[in-house]
Amino acid sequence: MTRKVIKAAPKKTTMKKAIPSDIDTQAGYVRIEDAPLLPPPPSEVGVTGWLYKNIFASMSDFGSVSATLKSVFVAASTLFILYFLITQISGLLDFAIFSAVWSDPEGLKRQACWTVEQGGALPNGWHAACWPFIEAKAKFIFYGAYPSDDLWRVNLTYALGGFMLAWVMIERLPYRKIVGILLLTVYPVMATVLLTGGAFSISTGTIGGATILGLALITIGRLGKAGYVSGAFGDLALVAGVCGWLVILFAAVLAVFAIDFDLEAIDTRDWGGLLITLVVAITGIVASLPLGILLALGRRSEMPVARFLCTVFIEFWRGVPLITVLFMASVMLPLFMPEGVNFDMLLRALIGVTLFSAAYMAEVVRGGLQAIDKGQYEGADAVGLSYWQSMRLIILPQALTHVIPGIVNTFIGLFKDTALVSIVGIFDLLGAAQSTLADAAWSTPVQGLTGYLVVAVIFFVFCFGMSRYSMFMERKLNRSHKS
Amino acid sequence: MAQPQNTAEQSVDQKTIVSMRNVNKWFGQFHVLRDINLSVDKGERIVVCGPSGSGKSTLIRCLNRLEKHQDGDIFVHGIELNNDVKNIDEIRREVGMVFQHFNLFPHLSILENCMLAPIWVRKTPRAEAEEIAMHFLTRVKIPEQASKYPGQLSGGQQQRVAIARALCMQPQLMLFDEPTSALDPEMIKEVLDTMVELADDGMTMICVTHEMGFARRVADRVIFMDEGQIVEQNEPEAFFNNPKSDRTKLFLSQILGH
């Protein structure tokens, strides 16, 4: 390495110690020409550098006895893990792809996946996926016993939901807010009608009564706004107005449910598979969000009674396993209702799941509320907003954006937990797959593994995708927070 | 390995405490230290300045092996810095360091922060360690905070504790890595005062700092770094009044310009 420097004449300085004279880097030194920019040594970059840094650095310390032992141990475990990973992954690929039986052109069913020993044609010791079995059961695994002629209704529901969700998530599209609101309000009604067939027997009296009640409440609200109602009752009148709109909305939903769209009614007992999984998870999350927000606000409220009740409610549901909640919903809910009121099994499970996840949602939202700077509350108070106004306009929008990752994570948990409804006799994705295993026509030693593999892959794709999305949102929120 | 191979170098000058020769370092493709040559004598006070990203911090972090140089030789206190764990231990015992963000241990009290290294590294009896800790806490003028926790102190106080903590190991050389840049203006002075006192007591110091007043007052030598190289070094008077390199001039005009 050449060094080109010009040494200025050493100066006498006020240093207490004399200037050492050994090297050229002393006072009055100026570098005239840049030191060359050199390529890094191989230990820093390139394949060798990468390998050294990522693998061998952890096992190349032989400085002492214990360090040597550690290096040897690390090297041995690295080899072992590498071997394990390679065998497992290649084994999985072999099971699922290379050795698998892909088709059953002769319609042999289980015999297509039998070895010679078992009476089939495959070599002994063969052990791989039996895809014709899944092909034959695909409809059941994805839709349950939903009538084949009406599958378009399910697919249409999926397509609509997927389309709207994609619209909301792609940031460049216009009207994202409106689509989002439609997704949360109109879409569930539409999905319900499409999936069940609608035309519920709701008496016109109920709808009419609700409409009249709503109109009356709205009128009171209008009077209040116009100043005809005095003092504190004015506020109550405004509240009545808001309730009126909710009642009218409710009546509208009932009316839509009562309309006969000429769709065949399909009992929820015939639903199954992935359809149930999606219905339970999505209903659970959408319904639990507003409930969770209310509970979170209640738990942070200054009113002791409200706070106490919300805390008890939240801690109760969080303290018990979902299974017991589902047991309770399926066994005790009918007991709680007046005689003659009967929920179908799916609705009971939905109620249980919603209450359960509302408690978790409440804790997520509470985390978001706590993370909001005190100044925001004070600012909202200072400009004279009422409690509900400041929550709606200032606090909740911030808190909810803050906790999107948390909400997605709760959703992932709920999505996986839907598998538990199979224990109370609802055939979700896992339940449906499990029940196909009982079909003797396809009974082979690989039947179970094949079925579980399919279910695992579906769950994995959904959950992994969502967790990546939540991580993406987290990074994005962190970025926007810093700037 | 405990003794460096080139004893010739060492015998030339026993006063030298740091000597870096042709030191190069890369972060991945990035050449952060380029052909660094530096020697520091016992008792010398050196201020390193330069624009951000110029490799100042990396330079002094190489001196106690918080960063590993890849090319060239570094001798500290006559011991070569290489992969030998014993050498590294020995050097770290003799070199104290103060960080920009204090890095006090939040779960230990101030006193425990100061006693940790004497007890576990120097194997000092507890009573003695406490005595040493209190001595240096008194020297940085916060003996009354000894039983508090770092989180209860102001930034300036925390940085003074960090200095005391480093001094408790009675090092031969103190490294300061931008000790005042994370502090509020009114706290900078108390930390600088402590550093000036330390300098007046004859401690060998290498300070990365932008406090030019401190440099003028205390430094025996100012080193200006840019793009990973030592561009210019001189005694403070000459450095500030008569910079030779264009880059130094530009830098000085930027930080002294207002």
Next chain:
Amino acid sequence: MFGRDRSLTSLLNDTFIRGILFQALIAIGLFLSINWLADNTLSNLANQGKTLGFDFLTRTAGFQISPTLGTWMLDYKVGKSTYTDVYLIGIINTFIVALLGILAATVIGFTVGIMRLSDNLVFRWFSSFYVEVVRNVPLLLQLFFWYFAVLRAMPSKREKLELVEGVAGLNITGLYLPAPIVSDGFIYSFLSLIGAIAITFLVRRYALRRQAETGQILPMFWIGLGIIIILPVLVHYLNGSPLDWSLPEFKDTGPKLRQGYQSGAGMVLVPEMLAVWLALSLYTAAFIAEIVRAGILAVNRGQTEAAYALGVRPNVTLRLVVIPQAMRVIIPPLTSQYLNLTKNSSLAVAIAYPELVSVFAGTALNQVGKEVEMIFMMMMVYLTFSLMTAAFMNWFNSRVKLVER
């Protein structure tokens, strides 16, 4: 407010009064709805000809429970044991599988979590692979996998898969292991183990005092390990090894119906329990790994650097600086993972491992039909455990909270 005439309207405008009114409304609403629910329940029960009451607890249970720790501890006998016994068996079985699961999950979770931070790429790959796969697949599916696809696919009752020749083996009826047979003198071996632990504590105290006085550091880890291993082993053998092992006995000769593992020799872990244990600990370990990783990452790099700069060796830095800080971050979410694991043990109902939900809210409920009481009793167990955990967490958090200004 006070200056004015306190008419009804101004009273209603007072925020304090409003709060009280609002809360009273909530309370009344709640009371009414509970009343309504209770009414419905009572009338529904009456229609079914049922009454409320816990007298069923003293009745004898008439069903078989597969042999597990709970049945062994309470000496369960069909037609003799009561429903209280069934309840307790459920609780015991829940807790034993939770305890075993917590132990295994902690060990696996910490290992995988630390591996995820290794500078060895193979370790990192393995642990992220493990964490991502296990976290994103439902626990119930994993339970089914271990039970139906792995343990049910084991050799049949008359065959075996030998794990350790003559000592441990596996077939469809479970995992067979040697059972300890304790004879009289064993109590001394056990006492000497406790004694060794006590001595270690004393030596540790001495070592700390010695360090405080002279600065000398004793290698406490090795000394303690030595005492705890050597002393009990010595006592045990001097005492004539008063502990025998009953090895599992496998017969592949003789009458066909008598072949296979023999009852009365060795001990057996039923496949249901094995599956629950495997699934719970592997699943929870993935979450614990993430907690451990986050906890260690939460300790600022500057902390390690500061310790290194003071000359503190890496292992001492780990012990005195990194671990104490990381544990503050790790322990609260870790406890809630333990709680989750305990709650998740209820999934065992799906493969009929006789834990609380399965045996009490399942089989027993079908026999007795006291839905309200039995589901209440079951939930109480989980709630008690949750509240105890929450209390511990509050205590821990207040204890280790870093002192701030």
